[in-house]
Amino acid sequence: MPKIKLPTKSPHIDMTPMVDLFSVVLTFLMLTTTMRQPEPAPVDTPSSSSEKSTPEFNTMTLLLSKDNKVYLNFDNYNVLGQDTSVAFRPKILVEMGKRYNIEFTAAEQAEFKKIPSAMGVPILKMKEFLDTKDLKARTALQTGIPIDSTDNQLADWIFCTRTVNPNVQAQIKGDAKTGFEVVKRVLDIMADKNVFKFNLITTLEGKVNLAEIQK
Amino acid sequence: MAEIIQEEKAGGKKKAKKHAPHIDMTPMVDLMCLLITFFMLTTAFSKPKIMEINLPEKIKDKNVEPPKISASRTHNLILGPNNKIYWYTGTVKPEDYNNLPPVTELDFSAGPNGVRQIMLDRNKALFKKIADFKNQVLTGKIVMPADSVQKAISRLKTDDDTGPIVLIKAYKKATYGNFVDILDEMSICGIARYTFVEIAWYEEKMVETAAGIAPTPTPARK
Numbered sequence: 229m230p231k232i233k234l235p236t237k238s239p240h241i242d243m244t245p246m247v248d249l250f251s252v253v254l255t256f257l258m259l260t261t262t263m264r265q266p267e268p269a270p271v272d273t274p275s276s277s278s279e280k281s282t283p284e285f286n287t288m289t290l291l292l293s294k295d296n297k298v299y300l301n302f303d304n305y306n307v308l309g310q311d312t313s314v315a316f317r318p319k320i321l322v323e324m325g326k327r328y329n330i331e332f333t334a335a336e337q338a339e340f341k342k343i344p345s346a347m348g349v350p351i352l353k354m355k356e357f358l359d360t361k362d363l364k365a366r367t368a369l370q371t372g373i374p375i376d377s378t379d380n381q382l383a384d385w386i387f388c389t390r391t392v393n394p395n396v397q398a399q400i401k402g403d404a405k406t407g408f409e410v411v412k413r414v415l416d417i418m419a420d421k422n423v424f425k426f427n428l429i430t431t432l433e434g435k436v437n438l439a440e441i442q443k
Numbered sequence: 444m445a446e447i448i449q450e451e452k453a454g455g456k457k458k459a460k461k462h463a464p465h466i467d468m469t470p471m472v473d474l475m476c477l478l479i480t481f482f483m484l485t486t487a488f489s490k491p492k493i494m495e496i497n498l499p500e501k502i503k504d505k506n507v508e509p510p511k512i513s514a515s516r517t518h519n520l521i522l523g524p525n526n527k528i529y530w531y532t533g534t535v536k537p538e539d540y541n542n543l544p545p546v547t548e549l550d551f552s553a554g555p556n557g558v559r560q561i562m563l564d565r566n567k568a569l570f571k572k573i574a575d576f577k578n579q580v581l582t583g584k585i586v587m588p589a590d591s592v593q594k595a596i597s598r599l600k601t602d603d604d605t606g607p608i609v610l611i612k613a614y615k616k617a618t619y620g621n622f623v624d625i626l627d628e629m630s631i632c633g634i635a636r637y638t639f640v641e642i643a644w645y646e647e648k649m650v651e652t653a654a655g656i657a658p659t660p661t662p663a664r665k
Contacts, residue, residue, distance in 0.1 A: 243468045250475040257482035274623040277631060278494040292619060399493065404620030408522070408613045411622060415639075419501050427493035428623055 267345050268370045269293035274404040275433030282429060286395045288386070289429070291346040292402035296410045297372030300385055301346035302396070316393050317341045323388040324351060332358070348372040351381055375413055382414070386421045401429040496626055499638050518565065518607045520558065521642065522625060523650050524616035526551060528558050531649070540645045546653045551624050558625070562632040565607040569633070572599055600635040609637035614650045 271293060284303070291299035302317055318337035325332050328351050332340070336358040348370045349357045357369045375382045389396055398418060402411060418426070514533045521529040529546040549558045563570075573596055579585045580592055587595070611625055622639075629637045651658045 240465065243472060247468055247472060247475070250472065250479060254475055254479050254482070257479065257486060261482055261486045273491065274620040276492065276494050276623055276627040278492050278627070280493050280495070281490050282493050401491075402619040402623075404618060404623070406619040407615075408617040408619060408622060409615050411619045412613065415498060419498060424498045424500055426496050426498070428496060428626070429491045430494055430623055430627075432492050 267291060268299055268348055268367070269295070269297065269403075271401060271403045272405070273401060273429055273431050276428075276430040277433060278430060279432065282399065282427065283397060286393060286397055287399050288389050288396045289346060289399045289401055290382075290414060291348075292400065292406045292410055292414065293372075294403040294405050296407055297348055298375055298382060298410070298414060299346035299348035299370070300373055300382070302389055302393075315341055316389075319392045320385075320388050321354075323392055324384060327384055327388070328352070330355060350374055351384075375410075375417060380417065383417050383421055386418065386423065390421070390423075397427060398423050398425070399427045399429055494623065494626060494630075496639070499640065512608050516606070516608050518562075518609045519646070520549075520609060520611050520625060521546070521646055521650050522611070522613040522617035522621045523548075523654055524614065524656070525654075526618075526621060527654065528621075528625065529614075529650050529653055530558070530561065535643075535645055535649075537643070537645055540648065543645060543649050543652070546649050548653060551621075551628070558628050559632060562607065562609070562628065562634060566632055566634060569600065569606040569635070600633070606635055609634050611637060611639045612642040612646060613639075614642060614647060 269291065271291060287303045289301040289303075291301065293299065302320060318341050321332055321337055321340045330351065332355070336355065339358045347357075350371065350373065353369050353371075357366060360366060360369075373382045373385065374380070386398075400411075400414070415426075418424075517533060519531050523529050528549040528551070530549050531544050531546045533544070535544060548556075549561065550556055551558060553559045576585070576596065576599060577592075580587065609629060611622075611629075613622060626637075648658060650656075
């Protein structure tokens with residue numbers, strides 16, 4: 229019996245449909261993507277049944293990390309990277325500098341404007357933070373905003389933010405494991421500055437049928 | 444002249460057609476896979492949600508008395524350690540610190556021991572009112588445009604004088620997650636009146652007794 233000769237030619241798979249599909253997915257992802265901002269500390273937000281979305285601008289976000297540090301972020305750009313009409317961030321920095329007799333150069337202001345994430349740098353270290361380009365050195369400087377009653381920089385930040393942008397809405401983004409004492413302290417500071425309305429940032433845990441429950 | 448050029452072009456095309464071009468697409472596919480993976484990992488698909496909360500204003504003027512609320516409708520929920528809630532009704536005066544009322548231990552579940560059952564139970568009267576109202580609208584006893592029905596319902600909620608008034612307090616070992624959870628429960632249970640207030644020292648003591656924690660020395664008892 230003669231052996232059946234197998235074709236030695238390598239099979240040619242037509243990859244065109246696959247490439248087509250990939251292109252579609254890729255285009256979709258590229259168009260819909262909003263980049264996840266790197267945060268100075270990982271934060272696992274608690275879940276809730278609320279379905280309201282976060283506002284995109286006029287926000288001031290307080291980040292409360294698991295190790296009880298406070299970071300602050302203000303929007304200047306919305307998520308798509310467009311300027312929301314006015315650049316608030318440099319103005320807030322200048323305002324803050326005035327209170328602590330620190331003068332920030334134009335370059336430093338521009339740098340402050342560019343930072344995409346929350347910051348937890350004590351104001352006296354802010355110049356150093358903005359001047360350095362080294363990421364590791366920057367991370368080392370993020371020790372959290374002081375909230376002690378003797379050195380209450382958070383209150384000053386809130387005051388300056390509200391002076392520059394009166395429409396700002398306070399948002400709290402906390403880790404579920406953050407101790408309540410810090411939260412309480414932050415709420416007290418806000419109340420002292422006459423901020424009584426907050427948005428707590430949460431993740432959606434699944435729809436709750438209110439009509440069913442509230443029978 | 445033009446015709447000649449056309450002819451030449453046609454000739455060229457034919458040549459190209461002779462062997463079907465096989466472009467190796469593997470590198471392109473590789474790259475696309477890489478990009479897709481990158482975008483899928485960096486994309487924040489679910490936008491974070493928010494929960495609104497209003498805190499009571501601080502009364503700075505000592506002459507202004509805090510509003511009076513009826514004790515029987517007052518429910519105190521104290522967020523304790525280990526994701527527990529301690530619940531008691533009514534009010535406690537600092538004078539009776541030797542004779543503190545017992546607290547009930549609840550958790551965040553929807554089960555029989557959960558805070559949801561208790562609050563839904565206490566809020567039944569309001570739900571019944573709303574259901575009755577809806578029924579009357581449906582059966583045509585009350586005639587009103589659709590958009591004012593919602594308004595009327597929310598008015599029912601704010602004017603409610605039977606439902607619970609919930610005071611949320613936090614023991615120092617509670618977490619932010621507990622705080623968000625309890626506020627969420629309030630909105631799920633449709634509690635019209637709830638607020639967050641500071642915990643009193645005798646309430647801390649009540650939690651400590653119930654949870655079996657060594658009591659913290661209390662500062663000057665006024």
